[in-house]
Amino acid sequence: MSRLLMCPPDYFGIEYEINPWMRVSNQSNGDRARTQWKTLTQVLENEVGVKLEFMEPIPKLPDLVFTANAGVLHEGKAVPSQFRHPERQGEERYFIDWFTRKGYEVINLDSEINFEGAGDLLGFPDFWIGGYRQRSDISAYVQLSEIFQKEIMPVELVDQRFYHLDTCFCPLSGGELLYFPPCFDTYAQTVLASRIEPDKRFAVPSQEGKRFACNAVCIDRHVVLPTGCPETMAWLHKRGYITHPAELDEFLKAGGSAKCLTLALD
């Protein structure tokens, strides 16, 4: 059974502005956020059949809820994130504590490198893709590929609104890809087009890309994605996936959605 790590949004809110979505003046509604998050957990547990684990929320760390940025876990090894913005650097020790308590071998990247975990590093079984330029440094992927013995193709993210790879790129369990091409430079677009066959690639329409259609959680044949993405859902249905639209607008105010709220454990 797949396992995901989540963190309750008890202290979630827009307390600073570190991406174009965040406006302190456009505050999230705490009750609505808690309801949306709770609903997401129910969908994941009851409809998708995922085992959830939870971190303890910490005051003054509003973005701890976005556990995708905890780090990257693979085959018992954990490489914790090293956030670019000081506003999120306080989260690092809580994630490391959690990895350590759960028995992961924690391996740190060189201290001067920025790397924001599974938010920027996603993969297919035989190769991984690493987003760089916005939050993570390209040099992180040299070390990560040595640690995990994986081919990691760095791709440049060029749109500040899509600051993590998981905001515009979602590999699916059947080898397909949802992505929002304008977020990548032309070299990265060429690489993605060469690696994934055309019928397995779905370029989400602009409207849905901006709704974070790609910030989806795919477990086996289930895809949990934000609401308001009908074309993406139709394509997924054609490919045989079962879709679970989740209302997560309160988290979109902070620049996150379903995928950002979860971290795959294995």
Added chain:
Amino acid sequence: MIVQSINIQGHIIDSLILAKVLDAIVMLGGTFTLSEVTVGTRREDTSHATILIEAPTMELLQEILKTIQPHGAVIETEEDCTVEPSPADGILPEDFYATSHLSTQIRWQGNWIDVPQPEMDLAIRLKTSPLSGQMVPMGSVKKGDLVVTGRKGVRVFPLERPKERDAFGFMEAQVSSERPHHHIIADVAKRMKAIQQQRKEGKGSGKVLFAGGPAIIHAGGREALAWIIEAGYIHVLFCGNALAAHDMEASLYGTSLGYNLGIGRSVPHGHEHHLRTINRVRALGSIQQAIKSGLIKDGIMAACIRQGVQMVLAGTIRDDGPLPDVITDSIKAQEAMRAAIPGVGLALLVASTLHAVATGNLLPASSPTVCVDINPAVPTKLSDRGSFQAVGLVMDSSSFLWELARELGWKG
């Protein structure tokens, strides 16, 4: 040109990161040389590239570096070269740096300095006041001279393709008799004309070097070569005793090694002609005197003297005489040849294994070079000994010279 070496590592090939970095360098107005590329063998292995970036100004270099650093380019840590004093005259420190004939710089107290006149198989001597680096032959080093050791703080620039799109632009090492010659000879003539034109207009002091063997005379190329020299296309001549001796033999007796050049057969006692020639020139004291006195009236030597061509005659163990101009100490001959190399803009090495290889050893890789020999082993040997820039022409030297002279305007 400002130069900076950078390293880049990772899955840089399939991800097009390397292509992106190289594109960025060029788009911003720089140029690059991939000085080292190691490609990972397994999928999970990373690759590595060392890129030498050249930019016309420091500002542009900084802009290029600023642009490519986010893509993983790491500026190579630079260190000064190490030097050690020579332990004795003519002895280099054990770990001396052995030079190539490519453009070379050494780094001293944080500054890169050019080492002029690159030549293969020498050492580099550092002088600190005023700061300079010199290529120095083993035998010329003095006790206490500071000699560069190891490889740190030395960089060598790969040969740039010439701007001219001619035979020298391809730098083909392949040598074959089964290839057309004409376009190469036409390109050689074009370069000779260009050098002459620049000299006439006072725009350059480039020189054409000709190194040749006596087969030129035996095979009938004397007249054509004399015309080329008389027309002012050659500025330096390297040869041995034999080319000069047989050339003057032809002037005095009409023979070359006893063969009458006009009728094409040996003449009675012809084998003595070159000895008698050498003897008469020795009696006069120099080739120049032989020409001035009117003893020798025509041919290659006469043309060289009349045109003020710088001649270096290097002796060998089998020389008859030799002629008074021949330098019999081979190290002194090597020094004289080396001194004539600066400014050579084109080198023609024709019908002489020894002189072709000796001259090739002295020439910088940046000197366009053509090696003409009827024996394919000669241009091959030259290339195998490091003169990879040499264009090989497998053909008879006489045919080459006749065709070249005609390209240059000879009506003979």
